Amino acid sequence: MIWQIYNLLLRRYGEQGWWPISGIYNPEFKHKNKSYAEKFEISVGAILTQSTSWKNVEKALQNLRNRGVLSREGIIKLSTKELAEIIRPSGYHNQKALKLKAFAEFKGKIARDSLLNIRGIGPETADSILLYAYNIPVFVIDAYTRRIFSRINPEFSLNYDELQSLFHSSLPHDSRIFNEYHALIVKHAKQHCRKNPVCSGCPLLSVCEYGKPKEL
DNA sequence: GGCCAGGCCGGTG
DNA sequence: CACCGGCATGGC
Numbered sequence: 001m002i003w004q005i006y007n008l009l010l011r012r013y014g015e016q017g018w019w020p021i022s023g024i025y026n027p028e029f030k031h032k033n034k035s036y037a038e039k040f041e042i043s044v045g046a047i048l049t050q051s052t053s054w055k056n057v058e059k060a061l062q063n064l065r066n067r068g069v070l071s072r073e074g075i076i077k078l079s080t081k082e083l084a085e086i087i088r089p090s091g092y093h094n095q096k097a098l099k100l101k102a103f104a105e106f107k108g109k110i111a112r113d114s115l116l117n118i119r120g121i122g123p124e125t126a127d128s129i130l131l132y133a134y135n136i137p138v139f140v141i142d143a144y145t146r147r148i149f150s151r152i153n154p155e156f157s158l159n160y161d162e163l164q165s166l167f168h169s170s171l172p173h174d175s176r177i178f179n180e181y182h183a184l185i186v187k188h189a190k191q192h193c194r195k196n197p198v199c200s201g202c203p204l205l206s207v208c209e210y211g212k213p214k215e216l
Numbered sequence: 217g218g219c220c221a222g223g224c225c226g227g228t229g
Numbered sequence: 230c231a232c233c234g235g236c237a238t239g240g241c
Contacts, residue, residue, distance in 0.1 A: 051222080053222085120224065140222085182222085186222060
């Protein structure tokens, strides 16, 4: 089922090419090992995009670039207040300034549990960093994933770890697949499975229970 | 002008 | 453990 849905989405939307670096989506990017600077930029983006549209995040990232502080050292040397002003367009800027400082000051090894101990990094952000920056095969669960799959079948209304386990046990542990699948989920959530769903023309009609009359 | 966006944290019951 | 309010800006 999980695999079938992946193929339906891929067939409909094509390869997405995530994560955008410097605003550019490049299908090749998810295959390559990233430089340290790229990993850092992706991690910053993952924090800034918490409950915020990517467009606003891009503005904040561009501000950081323009100021020459899109780097660990750059963020460390700014005061929290200065940093907050620079990232203002991303929303929750005071909160996110603290989160970026905490991440920049983090010295340990990059692993899920160490990331989760950083203030402001929860499961989704941690997994996004692991997957998109470090090519580590962990499936990223987000609000879109929850919405889409709970509509497909109420049995998929699971908590983060449970839903992630379902994906892990249903798919090859390949970061490129996880990367692509999550990108397709975001695309589909915006295209059809919105808050107010647009079911007409949905590529998942054949497998989705949403809106179907209950069987007798 | 209202609704919403690729969450997380701390407090409450 | 599940749920809720707070955090904030910009696009549609």
